[in-house]
Amino acid sequence: MYGWSEKKQRIVQAAMEVFSRHAYHLVKMEDIAERAGVGKGTIYEYFCSKDELFLAVAQAGSRLYLAELAAAVSAGQNALEKLRALFCQHLSFVEKHADAARLLAGDRRPPHPDLLQAMLEGRRQLLLLVGGILEEGVKTGEFRELEAAVTVHALTGALTALWAAVLLGELADRDREQVAQTILDLYLAGLAGARPGPGEQ
Amino acid sequence: MYGWSEKKQRIVQAAMEVFSRHAYHLVKMEDIAERAGVGKGTIYEYFCSKDELFLAVAQAGSRLYLAELAAAVSAGQNALEKLRALFCQHLSFVEKHADAARLLAGDRRPPHPDLLQAMLEGRRQLLLLVGGILEEGVKTGEFRELEAAVTVHALTGALTALWAAVLLGELADRDREQVAQTILDLYLAGLAGARPGPGEQ
Amino acid sequence: MYGWSEKKQRIVQAAMEVFSRHAYHLVKMEDIAERAGVGKGTIYEYFCSKDELFLAVAQAGSRLYLAELAAAVSAGQNALEKLRALFCQHLSFVEKHADAARLLAGDRRPPHPDLLQAMLEGRRQLLLLVGGILEEGVKTGEFRELEAAVTVHALTGALTALWAAVLLGELADRDREQVAQTILDLYLAGLAGARPGPGEQ
Amino acid sequence: MYGWSEKKQRIVQAAMEVFSRHAYHLVKMEDIAERAGVGKGTIYEYFCSKDELFLAVAQAGSRLYLAELAAAVSAGQNALEKLRALFCQHLSFVEKHADAARLLAGDRRPPHPDLLQAMLEGRRQLLLLVGGILEEGVKTGEFRELEAAVTVHALTGALTALWAAVLLGELADRDREQVAQTILDLYLAGLAGARPGPGEQ
DNA sequence: TATGAATGAGATTTCATTCAT
DNA sequence: GATGAATGAAATCTCATTCAT
Numbered sequence: 062m063y064g065w066s067e068k069k070q071r072i073v074q075a076a077m078e079v080f081s082r083h084a085y086h087l088v089k090m091e092d093i094a095e096r097a098g099v100g101k102g103t104i105y106e107y108f109c110s111k112d113e114l115f116l117a118v119a120q121a122g123s124r125l126y127l128a129e130l131a132a133a134v135s136a137g138q139n140a141l142e143k144l145r146a147l148f149c150q151h152l153s154f155v156e157k158h159a160d161a162a163r164l165l166a167g168d169r170r171p172p173h174p175d176l177l178q179a180m181l182e183g184r185r186q187l188l189l190l191v192g193g194i195l196e197e198g199v200k201t202g203e204f205r206e207l208e209a210a211v212t213v214h215a216l217t218g219a220l221t222a223l224w225a226a227v228l229l230g231e232l233a234d235r236d237r238e239q240v241a242q243t244i245l246d247l248y249l250a251g252l253a254g255a256r257p258g259p260g261e262q
Numbered sequence: 263m264y265g266w267s268e269k270k271q272r273i274v275q276a277a278m279e280v281f282s283r284h285a286y287h288l289v290k291m292e293d294i295a296e297r298a299g300v301g302k303g304t305i306y307e308y309f310c311s312k313d314e315l316f317l318a319v320a321q322a323g324s325r326l327y328l329a330e331l332a333a334a335v336s337a338g339q340n341a342l343e344k345l346r347a348l349f350c351q352h353l354s355f356v357e358k359h360a361d362a363a364r365l366l367a368g369d370r371r372p373p374h375p376d377l378l379q380a381m382l383e384g385r386r387q388l389l390l391l392v393g394g395i396l397e398e399g400v401k402t403g404e405f406r407e408l409e410a411a412v413t414v415h416a417l418t419g420a421l422t423a424l425w426a427a428v429l430l431g432e433l434a435d436r437d438r439e440q441v442a443q444t445i446l447d448l449y450l451a452g453l454a455g456a457r458p459g460p461g462e463q
Numbered sequence: 464m465y466g467w468s469e470k471k472q473r474i475v476q477a478a479m480e481v482f483s484r485h486a487y488h489l490v491k492m493e494d495i496a497e498r499a500g501v502g503k504g505t506i507y508e509y510f511c512s513k514d515e516l517f518l519a520v521a522q523a524g525s526r527l528y529l530a531e532l533a534a535a536v537s538a539g540q541n542a543l544e545k546l547r548a549l550f551c552q553h554l555s556f557v558e559k560h561a562d563a564a565r566l567l568a569g570d571r572r573p574p575h576p577d578l579l580q581a582m583l584e585g586r587r588q589l590l591l592l593v594g595g596i597l598e599e600g601v602k603t604g605e606f607r608e609l610e611a612a613v614t615v616h617a618l619t620g621a622l623t624a625l626w627a628a629v630l631l632g633e634l635a636d637r638d639r640e641q642v643a644q645t646i647l648d649l650y651l652a653g654l655a656g657a658r659p660g661p662g663e664q
Numbered sequence: 665m666y667g668w669s670e671k672k673q674r675i676v677q678a679a680m681e682v683f684s685r686h687a688y689h690l691v692k693m694e695d696i697a698e699r700a701g702v703g704k705g706t707i708y709e710y711f712c713s714k715d716e717l718f719l720a721v722a723q724a725g726s727r728l729y730l731a732e733l734a735a736a737v738s739a740g741q742n743a744l745e746k747l748r749a750l751f752c753q754h755l756s757f758v759e760k761h762a763d764a765a766r767l768l769a770g771d772r773r774p775p776h777p778d779l780l781q782a783m784l785e786g787r788r789q790l791l792l793l794v795g796g797i798l799e800e801g802v803k804t805g806e807f808r809e810l811e812a813a814v815t816v817h818a819l820t821g822a823l824t825a826l827w828a829a830v831l832l833g834e835l836a837d838r839d840r841e842q843v844a845q846t847i848l849d850l851y852l853a854g855l856a857g858a859r860p861g862p863g864e865q
Numbered sequence: 866t867a868t869g870a871a872t873g874a875g876a877t878t879t880c881a882t883t884c885a886t
Numbered sequence: 887g888a889t890g891a892a893t894g895a896a897a898t899c900t901c902a903t904t905c906a907t
Contacts, residue, residue, distance in 0.1 A: 222419025624821025
C-alpha cells in the first residue's frame with residue numbers, strides 16, 4: 062500500500078468514499094474516476110475490475126483499521142489496558158475514518174462469491190486480536206475463566222454495532238470517552254455487578 | 263403477510279433464499295422466478311420492482327425474527343429471564359431460519375437510498391426490545407445503574423455477531439445452550455467477575 | 464358491423480376511444496378491456512390480436528365516415544351541391560365522432576406492414592368519392608376541365624387538415640357553416656376570383 | 665444541428681430512414697444502430713431515450729423542410745410567385761428527401777404525450793409561412809378578401825396530401841411541374857373559373 | 866501512461882397472449 | 887362464452903470494460 066503510486070492512492074480513496082456511501086451496484090466506475098480526478102480508463106491501469114477495486118478498497122480499510130487497532134492495543138501493558146485501548150481506538154477510528162468504518166460495517170457479502178475468503182481475512186485478524194486479549198487476561202488472572210472462542214464474538218459484535226450507532230448519529234450527543242467507559246464497564250463488571258471503582262480500572 | 267396468496271409466499275420464500283446467499287446485484291429476477299417455480303413476469307404481479315421485492319423480503323425476515331423474539335422475551339418473568347430468552351431465542355432463530363438470519367446479518371446498506379428508512383425499522387424495533395429489558399432490569403434492581411442507550415448497542419451487536427459466527431460455521435461444534443449461557447454470563451457478571459452460581463441465575 | 468354482438472361493439476367503441484387518444488404502442492389491451500367493461504381475455508374472443516383490433520377499429524371508423532359522407536353527397540343534385548355536402552358533412556363528422564376523426568386523421572402508418580393495404584382502402588374510397596364529384600362536375604360543365612387525379616389530392620388533403628385544425632381547437636370559435644362556405648369559395652372561385660354571388664352557389 | 669458530430673449525424677440519418685418506414689413501436693434501437701454502423705450503446709451517448717431520438721429526428725426533418733421552403737418562398741417577389749414557389753419546393757422536397765417527407769407526412773401522434781407540443785412546432789411554422797403568403801396577397805390585391813385562418817388549412821392539407829400521393833406512387837407518372845401548375849391553377853382560379861392565361865400568372 | 870468514446874452483454878421490466886377455471 | 891392470473895419473448899437502457907489515440 063505504501064508502494065502505491067499517488068494516483069493509485071487517489072483512486073482507492075475516491076472508491077472508498079463512494080463505495081462507503083452507496084451499495085456496490087449503485088456505484089459506477091465513472092463516479093469513482095470523476096471523484097478521483099482521473100479518466101475512467103485509468104482505473105483499469107491499476108485494477109483489472111470493479112470487483113478487484115472493491116476488494117482493494119475493503120482491504121485497505123481493513124488494514125488501516127487493524128493496524129491502528131493493533132498499535133493501540135499493543136501499547137497496553139496488560140489485558141485490561143489492552144481492552145480499554147481496543148474500545149477507545151475503535152471509537153476514534155470511526156471519527157477519523159468515517160468512510161472506512163462505514164464500508165467495513167456495511168456489506169458483509171462480497172460482490173462476487175470468489176472474494177469471500179479475501180473479505181473474511183480482516184474479520185479473522187480482528188478475532189485473533191481480540192481473542193488474544195481475552196486469552197492473555199485469563200492467563201494473567203485479570204479475567205475469569207471463560208470461553209474465548211464464544212466471548213470474542215460478543216466483543217467484536219459490540220464494536221461493529223457501536224460504529225453503526227455512531228454513523229447513524231444515535232450517539233451523536235455522547236462523548237467518546239464516556240461511551241468507551243460504559244462499554245468497558247459492561248464487559249468488565251457485567252450488568253449485575255457494581256461499577257468498579259477507579260482504582261480497579 | 264398472512265393475507266398473502268400462496269404464490270406470493272412462494273416468491274418471497276424463494277427470494278429470501280437467493281438474496282440471503284448472494285449480493286443484491288448478483289441476484290437475477292429470473293433466478294428467483296425459477297426457484298419459486300413461477301414465470302418471471304409473475305413476480306411483477308406481486309411486486310413492482312426488484313427493490314420492492316427485496317424490501318418485502320427483508321421486512322418479512324425482520325418481522326418474523328422480531329415476532330419470535332418478542333414472544334420469547336415476553337414469556338420471561340423478569341429482566342434476567344428475558345435476557346436469557348433473548349439470547350436463546352436469537353440462537354434458535356438462526357438454526358430454524360438460516361436464510362432469514364443470513365439476510366438480516368448481511369447487507370446493511372439498502373439496495374436503493376430511498377429504502378434506508380424502511381430497512382432501519384427492524385433495527386429500531388430490536389433496540390426498543392433490548393432497551394426495554396435493560397430498563398426493566400435497572401428499575402427492578404436486577405441490573406445496576408447503566409446507560410441503556412449505549413449498552414443496548416453492545417448487546418444487539420453481540421447478537422448479530424453470533425449469527426455471523428454460526429453461519430460461518432465457527433460455532434458448529436458448540437451446543438446452543440452452552441453458547442447462550444456463556445454470553446449470558448458475560449453480560450451478567452462481566453469478564454472480571456466470578457461466574458454466578460446456579461442459584462443466582 | 465351490424466351483425467356484431469353488443470359486446471363486440473362495446474369493445475370496438477372502447478378501442479376507438481383509446482386508440483384515438485394515444486399512440487398504438489401506448490395503448491394496452493387491458494386499457495381497452497377496462498374501458499369496455501369486459502375482461503382482457505374477452506377481447507380475444509372477438510379479435511385475434513391487437514393488430515387486428517386496431518384494423519377493425521380503423522375500418523369501422525372509416526366505414527362510418529364514408530357511409531355518412533356518401534349518403535350526404537348522393538343527396539346532392541349536381542356536382543356543386545355534392546361538393547358542398549362533402550365539406551358540410553365532413554365538418555359535421557368531426558363534431559359528432561371526434562374519436563373516429565382523430566383516429567382517421569392520426570396515424571397513417573399501419574401498426575404492422577401487412578396491414579398497409581387494408582388501411583389504404585378507406586383512402587381509396589374517399590379518393591373515388593371525391594374524384595367522382597370532380598368528374599361529374601367537369602362532364603356537366605359545372606367545373607372547368609381539370610386534372611381530377613391531381614386535384615382530388617388537394618381536396619382530400621384539405622379535408623384532413625380541417626379535421627386536424629378542429630381537433631386542435633384552432634377553429635373553435637368558428638361556425639361550421641362559415642368554415643364550409645369559406646372552403647367552398649376557395650375551391651370554386653380560387654384565391655384570385657371574385658366571391659361568387661348567392662345565385663351561383 | 666450543424667454543430668453535431670459526424671456520428672450524431674449518422675445516427676439521426678439512420679433513425680430517419682428507419683422511423684420513416686416503420687411505425688415507432690416496430691423500430692428497435694438495434695435496427696437504428698445497425699444501420700448507422702454504431703453500437704447500440706452509442707446511440708445513448710447522444711440521445712437519452714428512444715423518444716428523444718424520435719423527436720430529434722422529427723425536428724431535424726421539420727427544420728430541413730421549413731428551411732428549404734422558407735428560402736424558396738422568400739425568393740418570390742410577390743404572393744403569387746411565393747405560392748408557386750411553395751408548391752414547387754414542396755414537391756421537390758419529397759423527391760430529394762423522401763424519408764423526411766414520409767416521416768413528416770406520417771404519424772401525427774407523438775410517441776409520448778409529452779412530446780406533443782414539440783411536435784406541433786413545425787406545424788405552427790408552416791401555418792405561419794403559408795398564412796403570411798395569403799395575407800400578403802390579400803394586402804397587395806393579388807388575392808381577394810378571404811379568411812386566411814381557414815384557408816391556410818386547405819393549402820397545407822393539400823401539401824401533405826400531395827406528399828402522400830407521391831410516396832404511394834399515385835403520381836409517379838406525372839411531371840412535378842405539371843402537378844404544381846395544376847394545383848396552383850386550382851387555388852388561383854378555382855374549380856369553376858377559367859384557367860388563367862399565362863400573362864396572369 | 867492516460868483517456869473517454871464506443872461497445873454489447875446482460876439486466877430489469879412490460880404486455881400481448883394463453884388457458885384453466 | 888368470459889375471465890384474469892400467469893407467462894416469457896422481447897424491448898429499452900445501463901455500465902463494466904476495451905482500445906485507438
